[in-house]
Amino acid sequence: MHESWNDRCIITPSLITLDLCNLEQQVHILKDAGMTHLHVDILDGYFSPSFPLGLEAVKQLRDRIDLEFDVHLMVKEQQYFVDELISIGVQQILFHVEEESHVDNMLNYIRGKGVRAGLALKPATSLTSLDYVLDKCDAVLLMLINPGYAGSRSESKVPYAHKKIMDLRSLIDQRQTSTLISIDGRISLDDIQTYTPQFVDMFVTGSTCLNRNDLAQSAVSLMKFREDLLHTI
Secondary structure, eight states, rough: OOOGGGGEEEEEEGGGSSOGHHHHHHHHHHHHTTTOOOEEEOOOSSSSOOOOOOOOHHHHHHOOOEEEEEEEOOOOOHHHHHHHHHHHHHHEEEGGGGGSOOOOHHHHHHHHHOEEEEEEEESHHHHHHGTTTTGSSSSEEEEEEOOOOOTOOOOOOOOTTTHHHHHHHHHHHHOOOEEEEEESSSSOOOHHHHHHTTTSSSSEOOOOTOOOHHHHHHHHHHHHHHHHHHHHO
C-alpha cells in the first residue's frame, strides 16, 4: 500500500466537484499541484437523488492517472459496486453502514482483496454502529452534510459536526486503533487548520477550497496552505 496513507493532513479532492467535461485534464492539474489522493463519489440515484459519475469514467481515469483512489460508495446494492471497484484497482473503499446488512463480512471481503476498507456515516448515524468493527476499519468517513445534497445552497454543516469528530477521535484513541478519520461536507481552510493533525487525518475538499474555473492556482494555494500548516506544528 502506498506510503502516502500515513501522511498527516491528507487532502483528497472530490472528483465530482471538478469540471466533469474536462475530467482527465483537471485531475492531472491536481497531481501537478502535489496531491496524492482523489476522492471518488459513487452514487446510484437511489441512495440519494444524484448520479454524477459512472463506473466506466472511473475505470478510464484509473488507467490514466497515478493517484490513490479513495472511494466513497453511496449505493443500495453494494456488492456489485464493490466488486467492480476492486476490479478497477482503487485503493480504498468506504461504504455506508446504513446500507449494509453484513458490515463485518463486507469489511473482511474488501480487505481480503488487498484494498483498504472502512465505513461512511451519515450525519445523524450514531458512532455506536462502529462498536464491534472499528478495529477492522482502515478509515471512517464522517459526513458533515447529508450525502448527495452538496449542490443545495440550503444544506450546511450539521451543528453537531464538531462533537461527532471529537467523539470519534476519542473512541479511536481509547481503542488504540490505526483507523484514519476522514471528513466530508463543506470542508474549509478553517476546518483543515482546526483539526490538523491531532483530530482528523483526511479532508475531502470541494468547491469551498477549490475553484474549478481556476483549478491550477487554487490547488497550488491549497497545498501551500497545507505545507505551511504542517511546518508550524
